[in-house]
Amino acid sequence: MATRTDIHRPSAIKVEDYQSIGYVYLWPAQYDDIGFAQWNRDERERIEEQVQANGWHWSNHEHGGTCGICGATARFVGVFVHVPTGEVIYVGHECAESVEMGNGDAFRTLMKRIHAAQERHRNIANARTQSVAYGIPALECGQFSHDILRDMWGKLVQYGSLSDKQIAFASRLIAEAKAPKAAPVAESVPTEDAPEGRTIVTGTVLGKKTVESPYGDTVKMLVQSEAGWKVWSTLPASLSEASKGARVQFTATLKRSDKDRYFAYASRPTMGKMLSLDPAI
Numbered sequence: 001m002a003t004r005t006d007i008h009r010p011s012a013i014k015v016e017d018y019q020s021i022g023y024v025y026l027w028p029a030q031y032d033d034i035g036f037a038q039w040n041r042d043e044r045e046r047i048e049e050q051v052q053a054n055g056w057h058w059s060n061h062e063h064g065g066t067c068g069i070c071g072a073t074a075r076f077v078g079v080f081v082h083v084p085t086g087e088v089i090y091v092g093h094e095c096a097e098s099v100e101m102g103n104g105d106a107f108r109t110l111m112k113r114i115h116a117a118q119e120r121h122r123n124i125a126n127a128r129t130q131s132v133a134y135g136i137p138a139l140e141c142g143q144f145s146h147d148i149l150r151d152m153w154g155k156l157v158q159y160g161s162l163s164d165k166q167i168a169f170a171s172r173l174i175a176e177a178k179a180p181k182a183a184p185v186a187e188s189v190p191t192e193d194a195p196e197g198r199t200i201v202t203g204t205v206l207g208k209k210t211v212e213s214p215y216g217d218t219v220k221m222l223v224q225s226e227a228g229w230k231v232w233s234t235l236p237a238s239l240s241e242a243s244k245g246a247r248v249q250f251t252a253t254l255k256r257s258d259k260d261r262y263f264a265y266a267s268r269p270t271m272g273k274m275l276s277l278d279p280a281i
Ligand SMILES: [Zn+2]
Pocket: 067, 068, 069, 070, 071, 072, 074, 091, 092, 094, 095, 096
């Protein structure tokens, strides 16, 4: 290598001629593809814009490495402009410290942030490998807008592994999330008011719900009659198989709602009969 004659060489440098314009990490090129530490990339762009805006120029830097002073391959660098010439150089943090250029705290903050970003990058790579090994590669975030799955992915990234129980749970949730949703049960417009008194109700189950009470849990169902009015009833034992969409018939005493004339509350439901499991049948 030819003897250096540039203004930044250690024997010639005049620290007072430089002004700091930023602190960045010069990462290996492979990290550029994966959005690693976006703020560091933004900072590099900001610095480049500043160089352009001020009509500065980067030094030719023919002595190799990245550090404009010593030529070492430094990754944590301060960016400095040599004010008299407008020449911009990177200075490795060790060099900067030894010649007392720049701000030591700024270097330490940069290193902390980069080390955290590197750790996160390693953890995500590990989580990807693990989720494939567990047979649930779909756990990777972004696949589902599902709070629990997203949370489990976060745990895998953070802790590096999942228990067998968690894996089984995640597999089930993923299978559910992938399964096509049952077609919504079509609701019809009521053509008559909900009746009162002992009534034979023929209609479609719109939904079921378990209601807790001090006397134990009760399964309730919402049924829409053929005439369109709805009734809220305890599920008679004979209709325990009835799920959403099933056509059913039962007898109950109805009491119309004060707030909705197309809605009734049923009591003493008996004689439940399944007409079909699905309205289409
Ligand atoms: Zn150096």
